[in-house]
Amino acid sequence: MSGAQERPLRADAARNRAKLLDVATEVFATRGVGVPTEEIARAAGVGVGTLFRHFPTKEALLEAVMVRRLEAIAVRTTQLAAESEPAEAFFRCFRLVIDQSEGKNEFARALAAAGVDAHAALQESSEVIRARLAGLLAGAQQAGAVRPELGLPELIALMVGTGAAMEHLGADPAARQRIFDVVFDGLRPR
Amino acid sequence: MSGAQERPLRADAARNRAKLLDVATEVFATRGVGVPTEEIARAAGVGVGTLFRHFPTKEALLEAVMVRRLEAIAVRTTQLAAESEPAEAFFRCFRLVIDQSEGKNEFARALAAAGVDAHAALQESSEVIRARLAGLLAGAQQAGAVRPELGLPELIALMVGTGAAMEHLGADPAARQRIFDVVFDGLRPR
Amino acid sequence: MSGAQERPLRADAARNRAKLLDVATEVFATRGVGVPTEEIARAAGVGVGTLFRHFPTKEALLEAVMVRRLEAIAVRTTQLAAESEPAEAFFRCFRLVIDQSEGKNEFARALAAAGVDAHAALQESSEVIRARLAGLLAGAQQAGAVRPELGLPELIALMVGTGAAMEHLGADPAARQRIFDVVFDGLRPR
Amino acid sequence: MSGAQERPLRADAARNRAKLLDVATEVFATRGVGVPTEEIARAAGVGVGTLFRHFPTKEALLEAVMVRRLEAIAVRTTQLAAESEPAEAFFRCFRLVIDQSEGKNEFARALAAAGVDAHAALQESSEVIRARLAGLLAGAQQAGAVRPELGLPELIALMVGTGAAMEHLGADPAARQRIFDVVFDGLRPR
DNA sequence: CATGAATGAGTATTCATTCAT
DNA sequence: GATGAATGAATACTCATTCAT
Secondary structure (H helix, E strand, O other): OOOOOOOOOOOOHHHHHHHHHHHHHHHHHHHOOOOOHHHHHHHHOOOOHHHHHHHHOHHHHHHHHHHHHHHHHHHHHHHHHHHHOOHHHHHHHHHHHHOOOOOHOOOOOHHHHHHHHOOOOHHHHHHHHHHHHEEEEEEHOOOOOOOOOOHHHHHHHHHHHHHHHHHOOOOOHHHHHHHHHHHHHHOOOO | OOOOOOOOOOOOHHHHHHHHHHHHHHHHHHHHHOHHHHHHHHHHOOHHHHHHHHHHHHHHHHHHHHHHHHHHHHHHHHHHHHHHOOHHHHHHHHHHHHHHOOOOOOOHHHHHHHHHHHHHHHHHHHHHHHHHHHHHHHHHHOOOOOOOOOOHHHHHHHHHHHHHHHHOOOOOHHHHHHHHHHHHHOOOOO | OOOOOOOOOOOHHHHHHHHHHHHHHHHHHHHOOOOOHHHHHHHHHOOHHHHHHHHHOOHHHHHHHHHHHHHHHHHHHHHHHHHHOOOHHHHHHHHHHHHHHHOOOOOHHHHHHHHHOHHHHHHHHHHHHHHHHHHHHHEEEEEEEEOOOOHHHHHHHHHHHHHHHHHHHOOOHHHHHHHHHHHHHHOOOE | OOOOOOOOOOOOOOOOOOHHHHHHHHHHHHOOOOOOHHHHHHOOOOOOOHHHHHOOOOHHHHHHHHHHHHHHHHHHHHHHHHHHHHHHHHHHHHHHHHOOOOOOOOHHHHHHHHHHHOHHHHHHHHHHHHHHHHHHHHHHHOOOOOOOOOOHHHHHHHHHHHHHHHHHHHHOOHHHHHHHHHHHHHHHHO
């Protein structure tokens, strides 16, 4: 169910792969996707060759980074959905998604990819999230906590937009809260 | 009023400059800022040399594009402010800004530049807009149409975010309207 | 006698031409031949078009600069030869040539061109100088003031070399004199 | 002893680097420093990328070429100084320096760099040579073989100048010898 | 498997020269 | 004649990707 079957990777290879993902996540988030592959490899303590062995393309690396993020979100989302009532779960998830989107506009792209085209590998992860979000939305709407006319596309667009707003706003927590106030109040019926 | 005086520019030169700006605006918006300068020049029907005569740097070209956008917005904003009552003016301007932001995330950058630092040339245009937006915001707040705790930074962030949301959503007018409903309702007090 | 016949040039055109030559001489000497034509034109207070009307090529401009220098040297050389005895005339001319070669290695090139290939226009001026130098050399040799085995090529090479040495040395007059002492003593028989 | 330690470089990499240096030395000497990097790379049988991997800048390549020349001269100079008496050592070194300066005015630049400022990397090599030359000069002066009033700057200038003279003169060995006669006799006291 | 040297297409920018105004 | 806008070939340098060691 998760693409082509892969042999289990030797321990060091797995470590390299994980380190590359960590470094790339950090680097893409803080400095954008324009950073040269060599630099990422060096920061991960491996040669470029190794990077390209694990990820045949720079784009593949970016994709893997996004997938990992999406999967993390999917997991947390599932937890939250289990822990809380529908309405609360919905809003906590919304907030979670935004808070996860630290760094540049890279995550916006990730979500955008989830919503729009999505390369093969992303497809799967984003489908999971989309399904989860759809479920949360429906639950919140049935609970009368969210405007009933909103669809999944609008929800995702609002998440992307709120993420962009936060990114532009910077770190001021009070201001961030005011943004959430606006969006969350706006989401409520009437 | 805006820096060194410039001689009026020959007719053909002015035409080329304008064409370059138009093409660059379009191209940056649809395909991002990574598009080669040569391609922009070719699309404008001139040689690269001409492009670099008018804009000494690719960045200078981008800046000029943004300035033109900001100035257009400033003008329309002023008109709207004069025509309507405070509350209506505020919401019409908000919508105007978003509707002007067609194409990729390029406009988000323009507004971001307006909100953050911006090179010298942008500074002026963005100051004008910021002042105008501040005035509109204050007016709408005094009229009781907008939450009083919001400041200019939050307003700009919300505009950037709403633009991003729209971009991600695509053209569907009903869905766009639902986004506006959320944001505008959220902006209102209580 | 001086190449193709030219119509006498209108007064302003002649002024422009002279100004361009002056500026180019200065600029080539102080900043090398890499300076853009536009800059030379601007410094002369004319447009590039005018520059290229007078000198169809950048190289042609450089050539004209050299020719003027060579002609000036030829004139001074002739004067000196008339005023002094052979031996003194020789050494005064040598010194003159070196002192004229202010600035960069541009004059070395001019003399090199005189000695070696020389584009058509240079040919004539350099021939005049070569003849004059040959005469001075022969006179000094007959007067027993210069080693009899030296030929014109060696003399020119020594001038080029002394010019290069001076250029490298800078302005210190005492040091320059010591270079002259070495070369002049070396030129004497025995 | 000379800056950061460098790992030994793989065999093929070392070969490429050496080939590039050889080619650049030849090409800069015969055709000047204006030769395109691509051409140098092609002549060395590598891609441009390889050239820029070894020398991050065209200027760095030129510098490396000069350093190699200076070092070679320093080595030979030291040998000669050890083999001969002061006076003979001085003149043999002078001749050596000149004979090494084949090709255009490129070596003049190298020596000029040695005499004037020079980028960091050149500094060291040129210091070695300057010290060696100063020693030779002092020795020859104490032996009464060279005019006592000459300093190191004049000596270097004379070398640069003699090199320029030779370059201008071409290959004729008899004529070259006559130039040496003039300069060497001129260097002697009285 | 890991390494990092090699590759070369791609990009912004300059500048001699031409030509419409 | 003079002007300076337009041209486009040329050039240094970057970076994703391949492959010999």
